[in-house]
Amino acid sequence: GAGVSQTPSNKVTEKGKYVELRCDPISGHTALYWYRQSLGQGPEFLIYFQGTGAADDSGLPNDRFFAVRPEGSVSTLKIQRTERGDSAVYLCASSQTRGVGGGRGNEQFFGPGTRLTVL
Amino acid sequence: GDSVTQMEGPVTLSEEAFLTINCTYTATGYPSLFWYVQYPGEGLQLLLKATKADDKGSNKGFEATYRKETTSFHLEKGSVQVSDSAVYFCALRGNTDKLIFGTGTRLQVFP
Numbered sequence: 750g751a752g753v754s755q756t757p758s759n760k761v762t763e764k765g766k767y768v769e770l771r772c773d774p775i776s777g778h779t780a781l782y783w784y785r786q787s788l789g790q791g792p793e794f795l796i797y798f799q800g801t802g803a804a805d806d807s808g809l810p811n812d813r814f815f816a817v818r819p820e821g822s823v824s825t826l827k828i829q830r831t832e833r834g835d836s837a838v839y840l841c842a843s844s845q846t847r848g849v850g851g852g853r854g855n856e857q858f859f860g861p862g863t864r865l866t867v868l
Numbered sequence: 869g870d871s872v873t874q875m876e877g878p879v880t881l882s883e884e885a886f887l888t889i890n891c892t893y894t895a896t897g898y899p900s901l902f903w904y905v906q907y908p909g910e911g912l913q914l915l916l917k918a919t920k921a922d923d924k925g926s927n928k929g930f931e932a933t934y935r936k937e938t939t940s941f942h943l944e945k946g947s948v949q950v951s952d953s954a955v956y957f958c959a960l961r962g963n964t965d966k967l968i969f970g971t972g973t974r975l976q977v978f979p
Contacts, residue, residue: 791969
């Protein structure tokens with residue numbers, strides 16, 4: 750079946766502009782995660798949704814970052830007044846269920862990412 | 869807070885050589901441990917996992933054992949192939965749903 754998809758694959762914008770990044774999770778997956786991967790680093794957690802609600806947004810770096818998942822499926826990560834330091838690959842992942850531990854149902858499947866470049 | 873430390877790369881090996889990529893962690897409680905792999909031009913894929921102490925995860929010839937006494941989860945493979953060239957990430961999941969990743973180790977295998 751189809752995996753996690755993200756659009757666009759690449760986004761170039763100018764400092765101060767607004768951007769939206771889209772994530773389509775695997776059908777039926779209730780949990781959705783956003784991570785950010787800077788060059789030479791591992792992914793860093795941003796926010797996690799269970800259904801339509803943000804269950805944990807502790808990783809959002811500041812109030813310029815916001816994410817929504819209005820119907821419990823597709824999610825959009827929104828960045829206002831972009832800064833050069835926001836340049837990174839933004840990764841989305843989904844899992845069938847939530848939950849701690851390593852159970853099969855809560856394995857996170859990652860999309861290919863959106864590479865954001867802020868000039 | 870919880871964290872993962874893994875060896876810096878790149879690790880450069882000849883085909884059929886033995887591979888070890890070190891990973892240690894800091895966490896409260898009993899986290900689950902993971903190795904993810906990122907092949908060139910592809911997304912992150914789960915390679916293997918272990919959910920409790922002394923568990924061994926294995927896949928595609930790779931193995932890692934959850935060692936609580938040394939807080940380690942080192943990745944090993946007995947004979948690497950050129951196709952194993954990728955970036956490998958060690959990660960943990962503790963008492964929350966989020967994954968915490970190491971910085972990644974690039975493996976380059978030459979024929």
